[in-house]
Amino acid sequence: MTGVSASLDDDQIQLQKTLRAALSRHCSGPAQLALATGEEDFDPALWKLLLTELDLVGLAAPERFGGGGAPLPVLGVALMELGRALYSGPYFSSGVLTTQAIVGSGDEAVGAEILPGLCRGEVLATVAGLRDDGPDGLPGVGGVVATAATADGDGTHRLTGVADHVWEAHGAHRFVVFASTRDGVGCFLTHPDAPGMLVERLPGMDLTRRLSRVRFAAAPARPLGALDGGSRALARLRRIAPVCLAAEQIGGAEHCLEQAVDHAKRRHQFGRPIGSFQAVKHQLASVLMDVEAAKAATVFALGALEHESPDAATMVHVAKAAASDAFFHAAGALIQTLGGIGYTWEHPAHLYLRRAVSGRAQFGFPSAHRRALGAEGGH
Amino acid sequence: MNTAGAAPTGGDRDVDSDGEMFRARVRSLLAENLPAGWSGIGALSDREQEEFRTRWRGLLHENGLLAVGWPIEYGGSGLSPREQLILAEECTTAGVPQGGLNDNFGVQMLGSTLLRWGTEEQRRYYLPRILSQQDIWCQGFSEPEAGSDLAGIRTRAELVEGRWVINGQKIWTSYGHLATHIFVLCRTDSSVPPHRGISLLLCALDQPGIDLRPLRTLTGEAEFNEVFFTDAECPADAVVGPVNGGWPVAMSLLGFERGEAVATLAIRFRKDWERLHHLAVDPEGPTDPVIVERLGRSRQRVEELRCLGLRAVDSWVAGRDIGAESSLHKLFWSEWIQETTELALDVLGMEAVTAGSDGLRGVSFPAAEAGTPNTAGTWADYFLRARAATIYAGSSEIQRNIIAERMLGLPREPR
Ligand SMILES: Cc1cc2nc3c(=O)[nH]c(=O)nc-3n(C[C@H](O)[C@H](O)[C@H](O)COP(=O)(O)OP(=O)(O)OC[C@H]3O[C@@H](n4cnc5c(N)ncnc54)[C@H](O)[C@@H]3O)c2cc1C
Numbered sequence: 001m002t003g004v005s006a007s008l009d010d011d012q013i014q015l016q017k018t019l020r021a022a023l024s025r026h027c028s029g030p031a032q033l034a035l036a037t038g039e040e041d042f043d044p045a046l047w048k049l050l051l052t053e054l055d056l057v058g059l060a061a062p063e064r065f066g067g068g069g070a071p072l073p074v075l076g077v078a079l080m081e082l083g084r085a086l087y088s089g090p091y092f093s094s095g096v097l098t099t100q101a102i103v104g105s106g107d108e109a110v111g112a113e114i115l116p117g118l119c120r121g122e123v124l125a126t127v128a129g130l131r132d133d134g135p136d137g138l139p140g141v142g143g144v145v146a147t148a149a150t151a152d153g154d155g156t157h158r159l160t161g162v163a164d165h166v167w168e169a170h171g172a173h174r175f176v177v178f179a180s181t182r183d184g185v186g187c188f189l190t191h192p193d194a195p196g197m198l199v200e201r202l203p204g205m206d207l208t209r210r211l212s213r214v215r216f217a218a219a220p221a222r223p224l225g226a227l228d229g230g231s232r233a234l235a236r237l238r239r240i241a242p243v244c245l246a247a248e249q250i251g252g253a254e255h256c257l258e259q260a261v262d263h264a265k266r267r268h269q270f271g272r273p274i275g276s277f278q279a280v281k282h283q284l285a286s287v288l289m290d291v292e293a294a295k296a297a298t299v300f301a302l303g304a305l306e307h308e309s310p311d312a313a314t315m316v317h318v319a320k321a322a323a324s325d326a327f328f329h330a331a332g333a334l335i336q337t338l339g340g341i342g343y344t345w346e347h348p349a350h351l352y353l354r355r356a357v358s359g360r361a362q363f364g365f366p367s368a369h370r371r372a373l374g375a376e377g378g379h
Numbered sequence: 380m381n382t383a384g385a386a387p388t389g390g391d392r393d394v395d396s397d398g399e400m401f402r403a404r405v406r407s408l409l410a411e412n413l414p415a416g417w418s419g420i421g422a423l424s425d426r427e428q429e430e431f432r433t434r435w436r437g438l439l440h441e442n443g444l445l446a447v448g449w450p451i452e453y454g455g456s457g458l459s460p461r462e463q464l465i466l467a468e469e470c471t472t473a474g475v476p477q478g479g480l481n482d483n484f485g486v487q488m489l490g491s492t493l494l495r496w497g498t499e500e501q502r503r504y505y506l507p508r509i510l511s512q513q514d515i516w517c518q519g520f521s522e523p524e525a526g527s528d529l530a531g532i533r534t535r536a537e538l539v540e541g542r543w544v545i546n547g548q549k550i551w552t553s554y555g556h557l558a559t560h561i562f563v564l565c566r567t568d569s570s571v572p573p574h575r576g577i578s579l580l581l582c583a584l585d586q587p588g589i590d591l592r593p594l595r596t597l598t599g600e601a602e603f604n605e606v607f608f609t610d611a612e613c614p615a616d617a618v619v620g621p622v623n624g625g626w627p628v629a630m631s632l633l634g635f636e637r638g639e640a641v642a643t644l645a646i647r648f649r650k651d652w653e654r655l656h657h658l659a660v661d662p663e664g665p666t667d668p669v670i671v672e673r674l675g676r677s678r679q680r681v682e683e684l685r686c687l688g689l690r691a692v693d694s695w696v697a698g699r700d701i702g703a704e705s706s707l708h709k710l711f712w713s714e715w716i717q718e719t720t721e722l723a724l725d726v727l728g729m730e731a732v733t734a735g736s737d738g739l740r741g742v743s744f745p746a747a748e749a750g751t752p753n754t755a756g757t758w759a760d761y762f763l764r765a766r767a768a769t770i771y772a773g774s775s776e777i778q779r780n781i782i783a784e785r786m787l788g789l790p791r792e793p794r
Contacts, residue, residue, distance in 0.1 A: 005689065005693065006686040006687070006689040006690040006693070007689070007690045007693040007694075257787075261787045261788065261789065264789060265788070265789060265790065272790070272793065273789075273790045275783075275789040275790050276789065276790040276791065276792055276793065278776075278779075278780070278792065280789075281779065281780065281783035281784070281787070281789045282776070282779040282780075282783065284783055284787055284789065285710075285778075285779040285780075285782035285783040285786075285787065286779065288707065288782055288783075288786060288787060289707050289710055289711055289782065292687065292704075292707060293680075293683035293684070293686070293687055293711060294683065296683065296686035296687045296689070296690045297682060297683045297686045299686070300686045300689065314678075314682065315682065317675075317679070318678075318679050318682040318683065321675075321676075321679050322679060322683055367672055369675070369679075370672045370673075370675030370676050370679060371668065371671050371672050371675055372675065373674070373675035373676075373678045373679055374656075374660075374670075374671035374672055374673070374674035374675030374676075374677075374678065375660070375666075375671055375675070376675075376678075377656055377660065
């Protein structure tokens with residue numbers, strides 16, 4: 001027995017309840033819309049809640065760096081709840097991407113320098129230089145990046161180029177940047193005030209996940225880890241990021257389905273609840289089937305990664321493809337079930353649809369993951 | 380004898396809490412009794428399969444591994460859920476059946492129902508006869524006018540001089556031609572609302588009042604039948620559960636899904652997928668990227684099903700009822716079979732069109748048997764058979780109703 005499970009255990013269910021109750025107070029529809037359309041990058045009160053009351057920011061960071069040392073399935077529970085609440089802010093970029101990149105690089109010194117502050121929520125960080133498709137055709141986190149590093153005579157590295165689609169770059173205090181070097185993929189640490197750094201917000205379909213373009217013009221940076229630190233960090237992100245995003249998508253999908261069901265029970269037309277019409281109930285039943293299957297696969301994939309079980313790589317593809325489709329399917333069904341109200345700006349349904357669209361494209365399209373599964377063959 | 384050992388007793392169990400000792404015993408039973416180079420029952424010819432099935436059933440019976448969920452006192456093996464899962468996994472992986480063709484009706488459906496609803500005398504009488512194959516059962520529920528709407532059955536039974544006298548017709552009776560007995564859902568009171576006048580009767584087929592006629596399925600085989608009852612008889616005490624209270628009995632009979640069913644289905648589907656991958660992907664040259672993606676989707680769904688299965692097993696082992704989730708599983712796997720066999724036809728192109736049927740060896744619903752030759756003919760046959768999967772055991776439309784009503788809590792359809 002590998003100990004990998006497709007079910008949540010009792011502690012995880014307890015955590016889920018706690019988080020759901022806490023987040024529901026902060027992530028109501030109007031609050032989400034205000035945040036999505038306002039000038040604020042994120043809600044500082046909510047960040048404080050995640051940090052202090054819920055202790056989530058350093059959840060999966062190693063204990064030696066001040067983190068909670070939680071296994072990936074527990075992180076998955078947190079992400080599901082954040083996804084359900086359509087949380088908008090630096091959690092994924094700091095608590096998942098940056099943390100995992102630094103841990104993956106094997107650079108203990110940088111870990112000790114950055115992660116304790118990150119876990120305390122004082123340091124916000126993100127990862128730049130990832131691509132949605134790698135040069136080897138594998139989806140997930142790309143290998144070759146738009147930036148290049150050259151070492152000066154004094155050993156300082158300088159980054160040049162453009163990194164696209166950087167998550168939550170505004171407000172980040174540190175950037176972990178993947179760049180191609182003569183020795184392969186390198187991973188570097190820099191900060192927004194370094195000379196030659198320019199962060200531009202990209203216009204975006206997803207109003208609750210802000211993406212930026214970061215330009216590097218000979219910006220000074222420090223390499224992370226030994227010579228293979230970059231490729232190790234990338235290899236780790238390439239597996240963990242898609243599954244963590246899948247967990248977030250499952251939460252979003254569950255929320256959409258629940259909203260749709262709730263409306264279908266209450267809204268009457270032709271003298272009966274619309275949820276008694278088969279066209280409506282069958283669509284929602286199909287969404288449930290997809291969501292439940294994707295959820296079981298995602299929970300299992302998180303465990304498989306945690307235990308480094310032999311099917312982990314396969315399950316990354318399965319989880320990301322299934323969860324992306326389930327969320328997209330659920331968000332579409334929600335709007336359809338709501339009718340006209342679902343097409344209004346004020347109703348938060350479109351925020352979920354937008355998030356579902358952006359998540360499909362990040363860390364590998366479902367189709368790309370399926371091609372990887374189809375090519376993989378059986379063993 | 381008893382190499383796999385029936386149930387390990389209490390003491391053993393504590394030592395073997397993860398069931399690995401039991402697994403080792405099952406494996407050695409399989410190793411001792413399967414020929415070298417065994418790839419699965421699907422590799423045998425029809426006649427060889429029949430012989431193998433008979434021999435294998437006998438072996439399982441001798442080793443107390445046939446009625447795995449029944450208590451020992453009735454000839455079952457009283458295995459724990461984990462042991463049942465292990466046995467099913469090992470048999471599936473080895474490509475051997477867990478019983479005869481009619482055992483799904485006898486052991487699974489009727490046996491489980493008698494344990495829940497039967498009298499002590501009924502259990503003591505019928506259960507051993509199921510195991511010894513003195514009685515071989517088939518299921519008489521559906522009628523020409525009552526399929527999805529099962530409560531609409533019209534076959535009538537009346538008590539006349541201490542015997543039930545049955546008149547009417549059943550249809551789609553799978554493997555009825557291999558059976559000696561039929562459990563038959565009858566209307567025993569027409570004066571009350573439909574659900575309240577139904578009884579489940581146990582009836583021998585070999586009598587003048589019964590006429591069983593084969594029906595051919597769309598694959599051309601004679602797998603199911605119609606059964607006509609003209610003053611057919613059975614004893615007054617051959618009723619399971621209360622007279623006129625047969626509806627809940629029938630519902631629980633249909634609801635006996637062993638927790639490991641989905642988990643082992645995923646093992647079988649994975650084998651199907653590997654066979655298809657082998658046909659579709661040429662290691663030397665490029666493969667149509669659309670086909671690669673569809674193969675990927677098929678694999679994705681197998682893995683999702685596997686995870687749903689693992690989750691169901693967790694509930695089962697913990698003693699929780701999975702309830703309507705079994706509808707979700709049914710919908711998921713029946714759609715998988717159709718989607719994947721459609722892909723196979725696209726991969727094979729004209730080869731499948733001109734294959735002719737070389738018969739999908741191994742008549743075991745719903746997946747192909749392990750060892751099935753990887754030919755255009757078997758895939759063509761598998762495709763045709765797949766059409767049934769979304770109809771029997773509750774059509775997809777009915778499953779979606781159940782999911783929507785019981786899992787999502789949506790209002791019932793007006794009736
Ligand atoms: C291979 C095979 C083996 C079988 N073996 C047995 C057996 O051994 N014993 C036995 O008793 N029966 C058996 N059956 C019968 C099976 O249970 C019925 O075929 C099934 O219940 C459907 O009933 P029906 O065929 O009358 O179709 P109908 O109920 O007439 O359905 C026809 C179509 O209408 C749809 N429909 C019906 N009601 C609704 C609704 N409320 N909402 C939406 N759509 C609806 C159905 O989904 C289906 O698409 C077998 C069937 C098959 C195909």
